[in-house]
Amino acid sequence: MREVAAKAGVSVAVVSAVVSGGSGNVRLSEETRQRVLRTVEATGYRRNHAARALRSSHAGVISVVIPRVTNAVLARAMEGMQQLAQDEGLVLMLTDANWIVADGKVSNLMTRLSGTGIVDGFIVRTTSVGNEAVADLTARGVPLVILHEPFPGHDHVCVWVDDEPGVRAAAEHLIELGHEHIAMIGGPRHDIPDDAARSRGFRAALAEHDLPLTSQSILAVGYGEAEIAAAIRKLFQAATPPTGIVVDNVVAAPAAMATVVDLGLRVPDDVSVIAYHDIDAAGLTRPSLSTVKMPVEEAGRKGLETLLRLIAGEPAESVLVSDPPPVVIQRQSTAPPSRTRHRRRT
Amino acid sequence: MREVAAKAGVSVAVVSAVVSGGSGNVRLSEETRQRVLRTVEATGYRRNHAARALRSSHAGVISVVIPRVTNAVLARAMEGMQQLAQDEGLVLMLTDANWIVADGKVSNLMTRLSGTGIVDGFIVRTTSVGNEAVADLTARGVPLVILHEPFPGHDHVCVWVDDEPGVRAAAEHLIELGHEHIAMIGGPRHDIPDDAARSRGFRAALAEHDLPLTSQSILAVGYGEAEIAAAIRKLFQAATPPTGIVVDNVVAAPAAMATVVDLGLRVPDDVSVIAYHDIDAAGLTRPSLSTVKMPVEEAGRKGLETLLRLIAGEPAESVLVSDPPPVVIQRQSTAPPSRTRHRRRT
DNA sequence: TCCAGCAGATTAATGGATTTATCAACTCTG
DNA sequence: CAGAGTTGATAAATCCATTAATCTGCTGGA
Numbered sequence: 001m002r003e004v005a006a007k008a009g010v011s012v013a014v015v016s017a018v019v020s021g022g023s024g025n026v027r028l029s030e031e032t033r034q035r036v037l038r039t040v041e042a043t044g045y046r047r048n049h050a051a052r053a054l055r056s057s058h059a060g061v062i063s064v065v066i067p068r069v070t071n072a073v074l075a076r077a078m079e080g081m082q083q084l085a086q087d088e089g090l091v092l093m094l095t096d097a098n099w100i101v102a103d104g105k106v107s108n109l110m111t112r113l114s115g116t117g118i119v120d121g122f123i124v125r126t127t128s129v130g131n132e133a134v135a136d137l138t139a140r141g142v143p144l145v146i147l148h149e150p151f152p153g154h155d156h157v158c159v160w161v162d163d164e165p166g167v168r169a170a171a172e173h174l175i176e177l178g179h180e181h182i183a184m185i186g187g188p189r190h191d192i193p194d195d196a197a198r199s200r201g202f203r204a205a206l207a208e209h210d211l212p213l214t215s216q217s218i219l220a221v222g223y224g225e226a227e228i229a230a231a232i233r234k235l236f237q238a239a240t241p242p243t244g245i246v247v248d249n250v251v252a253a254p255a256a257m258a259t260v261v262d263l264g265l266r267v268p269d270d271v272s273v274i275a276y277h278d279i280d281a282a283g284l285t286r287p288s289l290s291t292v293k294m295p296v297e298e299a300g301r302k303g304l305e306t307l308l309r310l311i312a313g314e315p316a317e318s319v320l321v322s323d324p325p326p327v328v329i330q331r332q333s334t335a336p337p338s339r340t341r342h343r344r345r346t
Numbered sequence: 347m348r349e350v351a352a353k354a355g356v357s358v359a360v361v362s363a364v365v366s367g368g369s370g371n372v373r374l375s376e377e378t379r380q381r382v383l384r385t386v387e388a389t390g391y392r393r394n395h396a397a398r399a400l401r402s403s404h405a406g407v408i409s410v411v412i413p414r415v416t417n418a419v420l421a422r423a424m425e426g427m428q429q430l431a432q433d434e435g436l437v438l439m440l441t442d443a444n445w446i447v448a449d450g451k452v453s454n455l456m457t458r459l460s461g462t463g464i465v466d467g468f469i470v471r472t473t474s475v476g477n478e479a480v481a482d483l484t485a486r487g488v489p490l491v492i493l494h495e496p497f498p499g500h501d502h503v504c505v506w507v508d509d510e511p512g513v514r515a516a517a518e519h520l521i522e523l524g525h526e527h528i529a530m531i532g533g534p535r536h537d538i539p540d541d542a543a544r545s546r547g548f549r550a551a552l553a554e555h556d557l558p559l560t561s562q563s564i565l566a567v568g569y570g571e572a573e574i575a576a577a578i579r580k581l582f583q584a585a586t587p588p589t590g591i592v593v594d595n596v597v598a599a600p601a602a603m604a605t606v607v608d609l610g611l612r613v614p615d616d617v618s619v620i621a622y623h624d625i626d627a628a629g630l631t632r633p634s635l636s637t638v639k640m641p642v643e644e645a646g647r648k649g650l651e652t653l654l655r656l657i658a659g660e661p662a663e664s665v666l667v668s669d670p671p672p673v674v675i676q677r678q679s680t681a682p683p684s685r686t687r688h689r690r691r692t
Numbered sequence: 693t694c695c696a697g698c699a700g701a702t703t704a705a706t707g708g709a710t711t712t713a714t715c716a717a718c719t720c721t722g
Numbered sequence: 723c724a725g726a727g728t729t730g731a732t733a734a735a736t737c738c739a740t741t742a743a744t745c746t747g748c749t750g751g752a
Contacts, residue, residue, distance in 0.1 A: 001739065011702050016739055025742075027700055044486060050399035050463025051738035054707050059396065061464065069440060070421045078415070078442070091464075093439040094415060096424070117396025117708090118407065118464075140390060225630065254630035261632040284571065284600035285631070286607040347708065357732050362709055370711040373730055397708035400737050463738085 001045065008032075008039040015040070019047055053117050061091045061118065062307065065133075066125040066147075069096045071251055072279035073296060074125060077147060080300030081123065088308065093119065097126075121307045123147060127188045143310040145303050149197050150318040157310060159303040161294040162320040163276075167201030169326040170246045170274045170292045175209050178336045179244035179272060182211065184218045185231050185256060186248035198248050198276070228255040229262075236263055243271060243337040250275040250282060253289055257333075268335035278329055287332035295321050347391065354378075354385040361386075365393055399463050407437045407464065408653065411479075412471040412493075415442045417597055418625035419642060420471060423493060426646030427469065434654065439465065443472075467653045469493060473534045489656040491649050495543050496664040503656060505649040507640040508666040509622075513547030515672040516592045516620045516638045521555050524682045525590035525618060528557065530564045531577050531602060532594035544594050544622070574601040575608075582609055589617060589683040596621040596628060599635055603679075614681035624675055633678035641667050 001019075005012045010032060017026040018036040039045075053059040062085065066074045078092065085092050121143035126134055137144050138156060150158040167184070174182050184202045199218060206213050216238055221227040235242055245260075247253045253275040257267065265271050267287050275282065278293035299321040309316040347365075351358045356378060363372040364382040385391075399405040408431065412420045424438065431438050467489035472480055483490050484502060496504040513530070520528050530548045545564060552559050562584055567573040581588055591606075593599045599621040603613065611617050613633050621628065624639035645667040655662040 012739075013702060013704095013741075014700090016741085017701095020740080026702090027698090029700065032700080046486060048400065048463045048738050050396050050403075050405065051707090052740075053396035053463070054394070054400050054709090055738080055740045057396075057707075059464070068421075069424070070416050070418050072416050075414075075416045075442075082442075092441065094442075095438065095440065096421075096428075117394045117399070118405070140392065254627060258630045258632050258634075281600060284604050286604050288604075358709075359711080359732060359734095360730090362711085363731095366710075371713090372711080372732090373728095375730060378730080394708050397737090398710075400739090401708080401710045403737075 001047075004036070004039050004043055004045045007043060008036045010036060020052075050117070057117075059118055059120050060089060061093055062121055062123060062304065063119040064092055064094045064123045065097050066094070067097045067127075069094060072281060073250060073277045074147070076279065076296040077300030077303070080297030080302075081304040083297075084301050084304045084308075090120075097124075121145075121311045123303050123307055143307055145307040145310065145316075147299070147303055149320060156318075157306060157316055158318040159299060159306050160320060161296055161299045162322040163197035164201035164204070165322065166292050166294050166326040167198045167246065167248065167276055168205045169201075169328055170276055171202050171205030173274055173290070173292075173328045173330070173334060174244035174246065174272055175205060175211065177244070177272065177334060179242075180211055180337075181240055181242045182206065182244040182246065183216065183235050183242040184246040184248055185221065185235070186223065186228065186252040187220045188222050189220045202246065223249065223252045223255075225255040228252050229259040232256055232259040233263065236265070244334070245271060245273050247273060247275040250277040250279055250289070250291055253282070254285070257285065257289070267333050269338055272334040272337070274328075274334050282329075283331060290331045290334040291329050293327045293329050295324050298323065347393075350382070350385050350389055350391045353389060354382045356382060366398075396463075403463075405464055405466050406435060407439055408467055408469060408650065409439045409441060409465040410469045411441050411443050413443045413473075415440060418627060419596060419623045420493075422625065422642040423646030423649070426643030426648075427650040429643075430647050430650045430654075436466075443470075467491075467657045469649050469653055489653055491653045491656065491662075493645070493649055495666060498541075502664075503652060503662050504664040505645060505652050506666060507642055507645045508668040509543035510547035510550070511668065512638050512640050512672040513544045513592065513594065513622055514551045515547075515674055516622055517548050517551035519620055519636070519638075519674045519676070519680060520590035520592065520618055521551060521557065523590070523618065523680060525588075526557055526683075527586055527588045528552065528590040528592065529562065529581050529588040530592040530594055531567065531581070532569065532574065532598040533566045534568050535566045548592065569595065569598045569601075571601040574598050575605040578602055578605040579609065582611070590680070591617060591619050593619060593621045596623040596625055596635070596637055599628070600631070603631065603635070613679050615684055618680040618683070620674075620680050628675075629677060636677045636680040637675050639673045639675050641670050644669065 001012050001015050005015045008015070013026055014028065014032060015036055017028055018033050019040065049059070064078060064081070078094065081092060122137060123145050124134055125147040127148060134144065134146065134156070144157070146156050146158045148158050148160050149163060150156070171182060171184070184198070187198060202218060203213060206217070216235065219231040219234065221231045235245070245256070247256045253273070257273060260267055260271055260273065267273055274290045274292065276292050277296065278291040282289040282291045302319055302321050306316045306319065347358050347361050351361045354361065359372055360374065360378065361382055363370070363374055364379050365386065395405070410424060410427070424440065427438060468483060469491050470480055471493040473494060480490065480492065480502070490503070492502050492504045494504050494506050495509060496502070517528060517530070533544060548564060549559060552563070562581065565577040565580065567577045581591070591602070593602045599619070603619060606613055606617055606619065613619055620636040620638065622638050623642065624637040628635040628637045648665055648667050652662045652665065
């Protein structure tokens with residue numbers, strides 16, 4: 001910058017003002033501005049952000065940590081954040097949570113990023129409040145927003161879509177089609193206690209239509225292939241297997257569908273399947289997958305908005321985004337139950 | 347840091363040495379070390395990375411920019427990078443290329459990150475050398491590695507898997523099963539000129555077995571759903587439609603399979619499909635997808651390794667990783683061609 | 693004519709960690 | 723016991739951009 005200033009025949013303060021778009025009480029004539037800009041171009045000057053961050057204690061970078069970067073639902077949330085980030089001149093930095101846990105102890109990312117200067121705050125997706133990293137960060141007073149419904153008994157700032165009406169809409173779709181035996185599957189075990197939103201939504205839908213709810217109706221098993229497969233098999237070993245299944249997250253749907261097919265059942269003829277959350281890929285399977293579209297982009301945007309408030313030192317509260325409301329997107333995987341139930345081939 | 351130094355009764359230089367693990371010619375007694383560490387703990391001191399980066403002109407952050415963060419193949423590459431990053435104490439920062447292109451002009455990310463201080467270098471996935479951002483960065487002398495085979499006539503540093511034997515293995519798998527009419531589909535148009543590795547691999551396999559290669563054998567259409575669908579339809583409008591298809595990237599497979607199914611064709615009975623690159627999700631479709639597994643993790647790791655060399659100012663060359671060699675993973679989507687060809691239902 | 697006011701620009705302090713040069717005190721060695 | 727060598731630690735320069743405080747002309751109004 002000193003070099004640029006020298007070549008342009010001005011002081012560094014002027015260069016700084018030009019480059020950062022007018023700062024402090026430094027006023028510039030248009031002519032000087034242009035001359036400096038030309039010099040910047042000519043010298044190939046690049047602003048040093050470390051220095052900028054140091055001086056202004058504001059890095060302009062937000063770290064987003066999610067369990068799997070390939071998760072398409074969270075990618076949609078990030079798209080929402082990105083719109084706002086763009087407007088605010090912020091950069092989003094995505095990290096897979098699995099990358100930052102080494103030998104059971106939490107991260108690198110902690111030690112490297114939580115310090116001042118590199119990132120201004122965190123947006124984290126955890127399904128468990130027990131997460132060490134999150135506890136540590138909040139304890140240190142680092143601005144942090146969790147993409148999840150609020151955890152009862154904890155005062156983390158949480159922003160996410162409202163799962164209850166979403167899952168309820170999924171269940172109601174099946175009920176409206178005429179299904180009477182409906183089960184729900186998926187979700188990290190600790191994420192679906194009896195009072196969690198998804199569970200509530202599912203129960204509410206069934207209760208409202210006087211449908212039976214057994215101990216087998218809700219299987220919370222995590223998103224692992226093997227677990228999902230086992231759960232599906234379990235469902236169809238029951239005396240009255242379901243004719244409709246709500247998969248509580250679309251990312252668990254492939255494993256669920258595969259198992260259903262492997263059991264010799266046809267979708268939707270023998271079983272209807274609807275997944276919670278909508279992603280593009282749902283339209284590309286055969287049968288394509290009916291889903292419930294949630295305001296995930298909006299939640300992402302709201303999450304960043306909330307984080308920015310936190311960073312600015314303003315008070316911020318947890319929010320459940322419910323606008324626009326859940327929309328059922330019917331594709332090929334849901335249909336009225338057939339009269340003649342097919343028997344499992346094996 | 348000054349505060350910590352004061353409380354521990356030492357100078358800031360000592361604290362710096364303790365925190366950064368011994369630097370310069372500052373020697374420490376074990377006793378002092380412990381005392382400082384305790385003070386750091388007690389005061390909740392967090393190292394300011396902006397200052398650190400400013401002074402040492404080394405941020406410890408690598409920016410990875412890829413077209414779609416949900417791309418599972420690239421996620422595998424990132425896992426490879428991550429191993430090395432962990433060892434080196436580096437942080438990887440992932441950004442979706444789509445997020446950083448605003449109004450057709452390139453980015454935010456450019457202006458924000460390419461300056462010194464925030465990131466030390468870039469690993470970029472582009473399939474086109476025309477990419478403005480890449481050209482700009484390399485012109486500015488920013489350390490950058492492209493995840494792609496080398497672009498003829500350009501001297502970018504490129505690291506990737508060797509597509510030629512990979513695609514050849516895919517085609518040979520079909521040939522070994524007895525297929526004689528084979529087509530290849532997918533890939534950005536400009537990514538498959540006649541002499542590109544994938545094209546070469548495909549041609550080589552066919553040539554070696556004296557199989558016909560027509561103008562319809564290789565359709566490079568990009569990864570868009572609609573384009574893929576149109577290409578597949580085109581294939582089956584031909585006089586002698588293929589009995590085997592190589593989809594040149596597994597991320598294009600869902601759209602391809604969906605279209606095949608929609609045409610009333612059965613996989614693998616009527617058509618065998620094999621995809622280039624292996625991802626976990628390939629095992630979860632029904633029929634599950636045969637693939638060719640490439641050393642993608644290794645390429646990712648090698649890419650970062652090369653970037654680090656560049657950052658250190660050492661010379662670095664483009665590399666095509668070919669160890670371990672391609673492995674065909676046969677699942678349900680490939681089988682010998684059936685004698686009695688099914689006709690398209692519609 | 694004189695001064696207030698303003699446009700346009702400069703000076704210099706600042707942020708926090710790193711690192712070289714330097715220093716004090718102590719231990720050997722011949 | 724003098725001088726060399728070592729250990730343990732400090733002072734101060736440095737990295738680069740930001741910005742509050744200041745300064746210089748110049749213009750318009752009284």
